[in-house]
Amino acid sequence: MTDRLTGAAGRQYVADAIRYALRSGDLVPGQRLVENDLAESYGATRGAVREALQDLAAEEILEIVPRRGARVRTVSVEEAIQITECRSALEQLCAQKAATRANEEQRAELRRIGADMRRAVTDGAWDAYSALNQRLHELVIEASGQEVARRHLDRLNGPMVRFQFRLALRPGRPAQSLPQHLAIIDAVVSGDAPAAARAAAAHLDDVIEQLRSSAVPSPTQAPPRA
Amino acid sequence: MTDRLTGAAGRQYVADAIRYALRSGDLVPGQRLVENDLAESYGATRGAVREALQDLAAEEILEIVPRRGARVRTVSVEEAIQITECRSALEQLCAQKAATRANEEQRAELRRIGADMRRAVTDGAWDAYSALNQRLHELVIEASGQEVARRHLDRLNGPMVRFQFRLALRPGRPAQSLPQHLAIIDAVVSGDAPAAARAAAAHLDDVIEQLRSSAVPSPTQAPPRA
DNA sequence: ATCAACGAGATTGTTGACAAGATGTTCGAT
DNA sequence: ATCGAACATCTTGTCAACAATCTCGTTGAT
Numbered sequence A, B: 001m002t003d004r005l006t007g008a009a010g011r012q013y014v015a016d017a018i019r020y021a022l023r024s025g026d027l028v029p030g031q032r033l034v035e036n037d038l039a040e041s042y043g044a045t046r047g048a049v050r051e052a053l054q055d056l057a058a059e060e061i062l063e064i065v066p067r068r069g070a071r072v073r074t075v076s077v078e079e080a081i082q083i084t085e086c087r088s089a090l091e092q093l094c095a096q097k098a099a100t101r102a103n104e105e106q107r108a109e110l111r112r113i114g115a116d117m118r119r120a121v122t123d124g125a126w127d128a129y130s131a132l133n134q135r136l137h138e139l140v141i142e143a144s145g146q147e148v149a150r151r152h153l154d155r156l157n158g159p160m161v162r163f164q165f166r167l168a169l170r171p172g173r174p175a176q177s178l179p180q181h182l183a184i185i186d187a188v189v190s191g192d193a194p195a196a197a198r199a200a201a202a203h204l205d206d207v208i209e210q211l212r213s214s215a216v217p218s219p220t221q222a223p224p225r226a
Numbered sequence C: 001a002t003c004a005a006c007g008a009g010a011t012t013g014t015t016g017a018c019a020a021g022a023t024g025t026t027c028g029a030t
Numbered sequence D: 001a002t003c004g005a006a007c008a009t010c011t012t013g014t015c016a017a018c019a020a021t022c023t024c025g026t027t028g029a030t
Helices: A007-023 A035-042 A046-058 A077-101 A104-123 A126-144 A147-168 A173-189 A193-213 B007-023 B035-042 B046-058 B077-101 B104-123 B126-144 B147-168 B173-189 B193-213
Strands: A062-065 A069-072 B062-065 B069-072
Touching: A007 A035, A007 A046, A007 A147, A035 A046, A046 A062, A046 A069, A046 B046, A077 A126, A077 A147, A077 A173, A077 A193, A077 B077, A077 B147, A104 A126, A104 A173, A126 A147, A126 A173, A147 A193, A147 B077, A147 B147, A173 A193, B007 B035, B007 B046, B007 B147, B035 B046, B046 B062, B046 B069, B077 B126, B077 B147, B077 B173, B077 B193, B104 B126, B104 B173, B126 B147, B126 B173, B147 B193, B173 B193
Parallel strands: none
Antiparallel strands: A062 A069, B062 B069
16 A cells, blocks of 8 residues: 555556456546546556556557546547458458468467357357457467567557447357358468458458448437436 | 757657657667757757657657666568568558549549659659659558558558668669559559559568568667767 | 636646666776 | 676656646626
C-alpha cells in the first residue's frame, strides 16, 4: 500500500489492467479515465498512470485530448471494417508464408486445433471454440515467422475488442466460421501457399460481411429524451 | 533559451526534428540520444524531449532501454524485407480499392504523375523521380480511402529511411522501377482492381529483391561515442 | 424559463530538485 | 602492461508541489 507501483513496472501493470478492464466490459467506449482515480485504484503513481495512458493512446485504444484527459476510443463500424481489411491483407501474407515455413510440430498442432474445433462446434462449447480460434490465428502468425506482421496485427486488434465481443455472440457464428478455419488449416498443413492466402482472405471477407450486417442505424443515436 | 518549447508543442517539434535528422543522415543507427543534449540543442524542456523519445520508440524508430537511454534502432536486412512484405500486403489492398474508388481528379493526377515520371527518367532527373515516386504511393493510399492502412504504412516506413536511401542510389534503379509504377497507374486509372493489386505486388516484390541483393555482411556498427 | 457570466472545485500539465543507476577514470597490485 | 576495485561524473528516473485549464453548478438579468 505504502509503496505504489512506479516507472516501467507500474506502466506495464496499469496498461494491462486497463486493457483487461476494457475486454471485460468494465470500461465502455467514451468513458473518461481520470489519472488520480486510476493511480488510486491500481496502486500506482500518477506518473506511471500517465505513461500507461500514453502507451494505450499509441495503440489507438484510448484517445487523449490535451487538457481534457483520456477517453476510451469509440470505433465506428466503418473503421472496424477497415481494420479487418488490413488484418485480411496481413493474415493472407502470414498464412501464405506459414504454408511453406511451418515446422512439423506446428503443423501437428494445427491439425489438433482443427479436430478440437470440430468437436467444440458439435458440442456447443462456444468458449472452447473461441479460445481455439484465437490460438489458430496466433499459431499461423507464429509459423509464418513474420514478426513485423505480428506486431501490426496486435495493434490492429487492440481497438476491436468491442466488435469481437459482439460478433462472437451471434447465433450460428461458429458453425459458419468452422469450415473457413478448417480450410486455412488444410492449406497451411498441406503446404499450399496460394490456397492458404485464399482461405484466409475468404474467412476475413466473411468477418467483414458480418460487421456490415451488424451495422446499426447510427453508432450514437440522439437519445429520445435528455 | 528563456522560454523553451514545452508539452505537446515541444514534443511534436523535437520528434519531427529527430526524424528529419535521421533522414538527412545527422543521426546514424546505434547512435545514442542524450535527453539534456537534445533539450539544449532544440530549445525544449527535458520533459518534452522525453515524451518525443517515447513517441519515436513507439514508432520503432528508436529503442529505449531503461536507465540507459535512447538509441537509433538498427534495422537488419531481414527486418527490412519483412517490413516491405507488410507494405506489399497493405499497398495491394490500397491499390485495389483505389482502382474502384478514386475520383476523377485523383485519376487525372495519377496520369500526370505517370507522364512526369517518364520525363524524369529520360531526363535523368533523379530527385524529381524520387519525389514523384513518393507522391504516387501517397496518392494511391489517399484515393483508397483506407485510413487505417495509411496509418500503418506510415509506421512501417518510419524505420526504413536508411534503406530507401541506399536503394535509391543504385544506378539504373529508376529505369527499372518506372514500368512497374506505370503499371500501377494504368491499372488504377482504368479501374481494374485485380490488376492494380498485382501491379503493386510486382513492384514491391522487386523492391524485396533489391533488398536481398543489397545485403551486406554487417549493416552499420555502433559509431564512436560523441 | 433562458441565457450568460461567474467562480469553486476538479483535473491535467509543468517544473526543478533530488535519487538511483550506469559509465568512465584513476590507481594500486600483480 | 593488465586487471580490478574504488571513485567521480554523467544520465536517466522519480516525486511533490505548483500552475494552468477545464467542468459544472450557481446566480442574476432579461
